[in-house]
Amino acid sequence: MPYLQDISGCLSGRAGADGLASGTLETVLDEAAQALETVREWHRSGKLPLLALPAKTDDLEDCRRAVRALLRGASDVVIFGTGGSSLGAQALAQLAGWRVAGRGWHDPESPAPVVHFADNLDPATMERVLHGLDLKTTRFLVISKSGNTPETVIQMLAALDALKHAELGWNIEHHFLALTEPGSMDTNAVRRLCGLHDIPVLDHDPDVGGRYSVLSNVGVLPALMFGLDPEALRAGAAEPLQSVLDGRPPGECAPALGAALQVAFARSGARTTSVLMPYSDRLRLLANWFVQLWAESLGKNGLGTTPIAAAGPLDQHSQMQLFLDGPNDKLFTVLTLEQANIGPRIDDAYAVDPLVGYLAGKSIGALVDCEQRAAIETLIRRGRPTRVFHIETLDERAMGALLMHFMLETIIAGQLLGVDPFDQPAVEESKVLTREYLSQM
Numbered sequence: 001m002p003y004l005q006d007i008s009g010c011l012s013g014r015a016g017a018d019g020l021a022s023g024t025l026e027t028v029l030d031e032a033a034q035a036l037e038t039v040r041e042w043h044r045s046g047k048l049p050l051l052a053l054p055a056k057t058d059d060l061e062d063c064r065r066a067v068r069a070l071l072r073g074a075s076d077v078v079i080f081g082t083g084g085s086s087l088g089a090q091a092l093a094q095l096a097g098w099r100v101a102g103r104g105w106h107d108p109e110s111p112a113p114v115v116h117f118a119d120n121l122d123p124a125t126m127e128r129v130l131h132g133l134d135l136k137t138t139r140f141l142v143i144s145k146s147g148n149t150p151e152t153v154i155q156m157l158a159a160l161d162a163l164k165h166a167e168l169g170w171n172i173e174h175h176f177l178a179l180t181e182p183g184s185m186d187t188n189a190v191r192r193l194c195g196l197h198d199i200p201v202l203d204h205d206p207d208v209g210g211r212y213s214v215l216s217n218v219g220v221l222p223a224l225m226f227g228l229d230p231e232a233l234r235a236g237a238a239e240p241l242q243s244v245l246d247g248r249p250p251g252e253c254a255p256a257l258g259a260a261l262q263v264a265f266a267r268s269g270a271r272t273t274s275v276l277m278p279y280s281d282r283l284r285l286l287a288n289w290f291v292q293l294w295a296e297s298l299g300k301n302g303l304g305t306t307p308i309a310a311a312g313p314l315d316q317h318s319q320m321q322l323f324l325d326g327p328n329d330k331l332f333t334v335l336t337l338e339q340a341n342i343g344p345r346i347d348d349a350y351a352v353d354p355l356v357g358y359l360a361g362k363s364i365g366a367l368v369d370c371e372q373r374a375a376i377e378t379l380i381r382r383g384r385p386t387r388v389f390h391i392e393t394l395d396e397r398a399m400g401a402l403l404m405h406f407m408l409e410t411i412i413a414g415q416l417l418g419v420d421p422f423d424q425p426a427v428e429e430s431k432v433l434t435r436e437y438l439s440q441m
Helices: 012-018 022-045 049-055 060-071 087-095 123-132 150-165 169-175 189-197 217-225 230-245 254-268 281-298 320-325 348-352 364-381 396-417 425-439
Strands: 003-006 076-080 114-118 138-143 176-180 201-203 273-278 306-309 330-337 386-391
Touching: 003 254, 003 396, 022 049, 022 230, 022 254, 022 396, 049 230, 049 396, 060 138, 060 176, 060 201, 060 217, 060 230, 076 150, 087 114, 087 217, 087 281, 087 396, 114 123, 123 150, 138 150, 138 169, 138 217, 150 169, 150 176, 150 189, 150 425, 169 176, 176 189, 176 217, 189 201, 217 230, 230 254, 230 396, 254 330, 254 396, 273 281, 281 306, 281 396, 320 364, 330 364, 364 386, 386 396
Parallel strands: 076 114, 076 138, 138 176, 176 201, 273 306, 273 330, 330 386
Antiparallel strands: 003 386
16 A cells, blocks of 8 residues: 555544544444445446546546647646546646646746646636637646536636637637536537537546546546656555455455544544645645545535645644644644655754754755654644554555545545535535526626
8 A cells, every 4th residue: 555544643542532442433443344335335336436447447548649639739728627627636736746836837948838727716817817828829628527517617618719819719629628528518518619619528427526536537637738647546546445345344444444533533523623734745735635525525414524724844834833722623634755865955064053053964854754743743742633644655656545545535434424425415505596696697
């Protein structure tokens, strides 16, 4: 397995009275056995296509061909999509270096295009995108499972109009690629627009929900743009899934153990918040992806816990004061990496300096390593239950394993809580009102 999960900092033996008693956790683990059997049955029957994605290969050549065509002659690619149609892809892009401080994805010496995720609808941002880029060499990837996401549809319409106004309508089909579920041009707006403009379309599996779609072509297309290996990503995802399919008891199955831990604390009423805190710039957007996955899947019928994305060491100077000395209502999950010997090493000559001498001869990775270990130990000493994931090598295999772990953990937690982790009924009300308000303008 590309990661190790350590829950000892959540148990009473180490976290004291604020930790879980072993009997409490065992009770929930016993319940998780049935949840695991349900997941295995879904895999056998094909009821949950998400579980077949790690072994899937027949879509990759189509994805590669589509990306090659889209990127031909491109200086920029703008990806339209929101929520699950974007957050997972952004997490993968960051693995490749996108939005990592000090290193923009675009290398001026490289012919690779600059990729922009327009995931939040903002009129000022769209003005800058459509008027600040060279539309002759800009391409657009449109991702909407239903094909009717209003934020994505209006972005697509605006881009189509901008190209036409720039007198580029004659080859508009070369500027776009769309990804949406199969359907009629009478019911799917993205397919309708693609049909009217001869824009190529790939099928989004209608049985893979947006927030669970990162291992499908929704994530593969952007991953290929960033030079990532989708086979390795899916191979990594197969590893935590296999621990479920092998029939191991819940306590020996990392996703089931994580789900039981979260649910046991949630039921106690003392832990209403779940914090995910990676100690790596390349995992910060993974935490954002987790926030949607956990919140939208489990926040139903008054149940669920509130997810928070944090980042180390940054939040040791931001949220950590609250984490350590504020309400003791949080369960922490900290993602750590092997970093002790990584990064610039400070000259030994500074050893005599009274202020910076303690850093002499140390690498930047050594400081981060000590900070992540100190943060974990301090949280536990303060009675803040803390689970630790340790990742030896952060690559596509490890990322795939983490993505699948948290999807399985969420699905199993939903069964333990008695909620459907695949729907989102409450948000439909605001969508209806938005259309009503728009019709009155």
